[in-house]
Amino acid sequence: MLSIILIVASVIFFPGVIVKTKALFSGRKGQDILQPWHDIIRLLKKGSVYSTSSSFVFQLGAPIYFATVIVAALFIPFEENNCIISFSGDFVFFAYLLGLGRFMIIISALDVSSAFEGMGANREAFYSLLMEPAFFILLGSLAMFTGYSSFYDIFASLHYNSYFSFIIAIIAAYVLANITLVETSRLPVDDPLTHLELTMVHEVMVLDHSGFDLGIIKIANNIKFILFSMLSANCLIPQSLDLWMRIGILFLMQVLFAAGIGWFESFRARNKMIMNAQYILSINAVAMILIFAVMIIKNKI
Amino acid sequence: METTSSPISIQNQSTVPIAAIPILYYDEFYALIVAWMKEPHLHCVNYYAFWKVDVLKFICCLADDVANDIKVLSHEMPRKEKMHLASITREVYAFHIFEREMAENFGIEFINNPWVKPVRYAFNRTNQNNVINDYPFYKIDSEELHEVGVGPIHAGVIEPGHFRFLCNGETVLHLEIQLGWQHRGVEDLFIKKPALIQQTVLSESIAGDTAVGHSHAFINLMESMGNVTIGSRLAIERTIALELERIAMHVGDLGNMNIGLAYQLASSVFGTLRTPIINYTQTWCGNRFGKGLNRVGGTHYPFTDDLAEKLIELLDRFEKSFAPMSERLFSLPSALMRMEAIGKVTKTQMNLIGAVGMAARMAGIKRDVRTSHPSSAYKEYAIVSHTLENGDVWARAYLRKLEIENSIAYIRKLINELKHINGPSPKPRSAADYKLGINSFGISLVEGWRGEICHCAVTDGTGEIMHYKVKDPSVHNWMALALSLRDLEISDFPINNKSYNLSYCGHDL
Numbered sequence: 166m167l168s169i170i171l172i173v174a175s176v177i178f179f180p181g182v183i184v185k186t187k188a189l190f191s192g193r194k195g196q197d198i199l200q201p202w203h204d205i206i207r208l209l210k211k212g213s214v215y216s217t218s219s220s221f222v223f224q225l226g227a228p229i230y231f232a233t234v235i236v237a238a239l240f241i242p243f244e245e246n247n248c249i250i251s252f253s254g255d256f257v258f259f260a261y262l263l264g265l266g267r268f269m270i271i272i273s274a275l276d277v278s279s280a281f282e283g284m285g286a287n288r289e290a291f292y293s294l295l296m297e298p299a300f301f302i303l304l305g306s307l308a309m310f311t312g313y314s315s316f317y318d319i320f321a322s323l324h325y326n327s328y329f330s331f332i333i334a335i336i337a338a339y340v341l342a343n344i345t346l347v348e349t350s351r352l353p354v355d356d357p358l359t360h361l362e363l364t365m366v367h368e369v370m371v372l373d374h375s376g377f378d379l380g381i382i383k384i385a386n387n388i389k390f391i392l393f394s395m396l397s398a399n400c401l402i403p404q405s406l407d408l409w410m411r412i413g414i415l416f417l418m419q420v421l422f423a424a425g426i427g428w429f430e431s432f433r434a435r436n437k438m439i440m441n442a443q444y445i446l447s448i449n450a451v452a453m454i455l456i457f458a459v460m461i462i463k464n465k466i
Numbered sequence: 467m468e469t470t471s472s473p474i475s476i477q478n479q480s481t482v483p484i485a486a487i488p489i490l491y492y493d494e495f496y497a498l499i500v501a502w503m504k505e506p507h508l509h510c511v512n513y514y515a516f517w518k519v520d521v522l523k524f525i526c527c528l529a530d531d532v533a534n535d536i537k538v539l540s541h542e543m544p545r546k547e548k549m550h551l552a553s554i555t556r557e558v559y560a561f562h563i564f565e566r567e568m569a570e571n572f573g574i575e576f577i578n579n580p581w582v583k584p585v586r587y588a589f590n591r592t593n594q595n596n597v598i599n600d601y602p603f604y605k606i607d608s609e610e611l612h613e614v615g616v617g618p619i620h621a622g623v624i625e626p627g628h629f630r631f632l633c634n635g636e637t638v639l640h641l642e643i644q645l646g647w648q649h650r651g652v653e654d655l656f657i658k659k660p661a662l663i664q665q666t667v668l669s670e671s672i673a674g675d676t677a678v679g680h681s682h683a684f685i686n687l688m689e690s691m692g693n694v695t696i697g698s699r700l701a702i703e704r705t706i707a708l709e710l711e712r713i714a715m716h717v718g719d720l721g722n723m724n725i726g727l728a729y730q731l732a733s734s735v736f737g738t739l740r741t742p743i744i745n746y747t748q749t750w751c752g753n754r755f756g757k758g759l760n761r762v763g764g765t766h767y768p769f770t771d772d773l774a775e776k777l778i779e780l781l782d783r784f785e786k787s788f789a790p791m792s793e794r795l796f797s798l799p800s801a802l803m804r805m806e807a808i809g810k811v812t813k814t815q816m817n818l819i820g821a822v823g824m825a826a827r828m829a830g831i832k833r834d835v836r837t838s839h840p841s842s843a844y845k846e847y848a849i850v851s852h853t854l855e856n857g858d859v860w861a862r863a864y865l866r867k868l869e870i871e872n873s874i875a876y877i878r879k880l881i882n883e884l885k886h887i888n889g890p891s892p893k894p895r896s897a898a899d900y901k902l903g904i905n906s907f908g909i910s911l912v913e914g915w916r917g918e919i920c921h922c923a924v925t926d927g928t929g930e931i932m933h934y935k936v937k938d939p940s941v942h943n944w945m946a947l948a949l950s951l952r953d954l955e956i957s958d959f960p961i962n963n964k965s966y967n968l969s970y971c972g973h974d975l
Contacts, residue, residue, distance in 0.1 A: 191734035280614040284636075284956070353800070356728035360621045361960040363614075364726075434800040435728035437808075438636065438957040 186427025208380030226273025233266035285369030560820025586646035625970035656934035679914025763895030823917015938972025
């Protein structure tokens with residue numbers, strides 16, 4: 166239960182911190198930290214408009230996407246504090262829950278038969294196809310390192326009896342941070358601020374979503390951010406500290422991560438679209454380093 | 467009626483009696499143009515037709531960048547049921563836009579023109595059954611390729627234009643740009659509004675981002691046709707305004723291009739740098755875009771010593787932020803990756819389409835009216851013109867940087883010169899003490915920030931404007947954008963579009 170409370174608490178300030186950081190770096194005062202949530206609440210109060218060229222598939226997309234992200238959140242532990250659902254091999258279920266949500270968004274984008282959204286769906290499918298191995302190599306190596314195969318067990322025993330675990334944890338957190346950027350379509354893969362449909366990945370798929378549907382998609386996107394940063398936090402925070410200390414470090418990490426994204430997005434340009442595949446493959450390569458590190462530590466090679 | 471004589475060559479901003487322009491038979495007219503246009507230093511600045519009672523008069527103006535003159539020739543054709551002419555486009559590609567325009571306006575059939583598509587669907591077009599929704603797009607018949615249509619409503623809600631991409635996956639095979647959504651009838655308004663002040667204000671509104679450039683071209687033309695001479699002080703003041711517009715637009719464009727790159731730091735720095743420049747124009751004349759500044763024969767807003775001092779101060783401050791930011795932008799790997807070798811066009815392509823201004827200079831063509839056909843202060847005080855060879859997004863961005871620096875240095879030089887010239891400049895001419903020459907033809911070229919602006923006018927026997935023709939540089943350059951997109955990723959379209967920043971309303975009029 167604790168992890169759900171932490172997720173909710175983080176998701177409230179996380180998107181605002183990114184926006185605020187970017188504003189400060191560009192010399193503006195910036196909006197209120199809670200402004201993204203005011204925007205979402207405004208959207209939730211509105212009704213949705215459905216294109217006449219869309220079918221029930223389009224209407225299913227947003228709610229299922231939202232539901233999958235919420236359910237996925239139930240799998241996230243906070244180290245030895247148990248999560249709501251946990252079973253052996255649950256990280257596979259977690260990955261494909263998110264996959265189902267993505268699939269629903271992709272087919273609802275295709276359903277409106279817009280050339281833009283078709284392109285966006287194509288890009289999203291392509292990038293997540295390339296991203297998937299990295300996530301599984303990452304969790305596979307954590308599973309191999311700890312000998313368990315559920316999030317709860319992995320994170321509860323990660324730092325149990327060896328300081329080598331921190332080498333693993335740092336590489337894992339790095340890979341997770343990069344996965345987060347791809348999954349949530351931030352720089353360098355995508356520019357969340359652009360108004361130009363031709364360059365978008367994720368945003369273009371939801372062009373036809375409006376009002377309530379758009380609101381829950383935005384909530385789900387924000388939660389997705391937190392899911393991955395909670396996983397990184399689980400890797401990095403040592404269990405020997407007491408609970409309040411760890412919660413403190415968690416929030417500090419979340420703020421730094423959000424501010425880091427804002428900083429990163431302020432001082433570089435977006436990738437050329439064709440370079441994205443290369444970038445994502447490089448994350449896979451880092452994940453491969455992780456699995457080799459684990460195999461060496463475990464004397465498997 | 468048609469005689470044979472050699473075409474005349476005139477200087478920029480000059481007026482000749484309409485009778486002095488030789489009227490050639492069409493085959494001679496055709497042969498001469500084709501022969502001349504084979505020379506890379508000649509390009510067509512305007513080719514248009516208008517009704518002179520029952521005779522359709524064609525006027526073609528070719529600018530010679532080496533001889534620094536403009537060759538003018540004409541052809542006449544009586545009103546007929548079916549009018550047809552051999553197409554020059556077949557030989558000289560740059561003529562496509564002019565022939566398309568005439569085909570649309572007068573129903574002339576250009577034989578063998580491969581690309582006779584409507585240009586702007588003007589209200590007075592000949593064939594009213596031609597409507598914009600039936601635009602004949604280039605089609606493909608393929609299962610693998612797909613079309614992406616963008617617009618006419620722009621994502622940033624700027625001006626209307628429709629872009630149709632033929633794509634193979636993410637790669638663009640062909641881009642067709644369809645404009646003509648705006649119908650202001652600017653050229654007709656010049657005839658319908660006879661008062662000089664109305665016409666001047668109209669010229670300021672041809673393209674909102676080139677208010678100074680177009681009004682500069684207009685007053686130059688009116689002064690030439692009305693035989694008004696201005697002092698060098700006034701010429702310098704107007705030139706400073708023109709160069710300020712160039713700085714403001716270029717730096718704004720650099721900011722916009724960085725929004726396209728998603729490089730936030732540069733987009734906000736360049737965006738902020740534009741504001742003081744246009745605010746300065748407001749301090750000077752009460753309008754941020756320089757409207758009200760250019761008036762025939764004089765000015766309401768003399769450039770005082772106080773203003774000069776403020777401008778020097780402003781430019782110093784501007785350079786302090788601009789120099790480090792542009793240095794950082796052009797050395798940042800992630801930004802360079804998005805600019806270098808993206809949207810590349812060749813010098814040959816740009817010569818073929820008759821590109822002008824920045825679009826020509828970034829691909830290695832030395833084409834700058836300020837040096838080849840100077841008017842105003844450029845005549846007395848020479849300006850440097852920069853050329854780059856690359857023809858890619860980087861070249862279009864870097865050329866802007868060079869031109870900004872160049873303009874700043876030039877403005878400093880002009881302000882220095884002003885100290886030796888006694889002021890203030892005279893008040894503008896009132897309509898009463900100013901009269902256009904009768905039965906004459908005048909042409910005026912001005913290098914606006916986008917490129918060469920060309921205004922032409924013809925007066926009747928009473929000295930009233932009978933026909934007015936405006937040509938914005940975008941008319942030539944839109945094709946450059948289409949060429950840039952070939953074999954490029956579709957996601958690179960926005961950055962290319964911003965790198966040209968062409969005018970929709972300048973094209974549609």
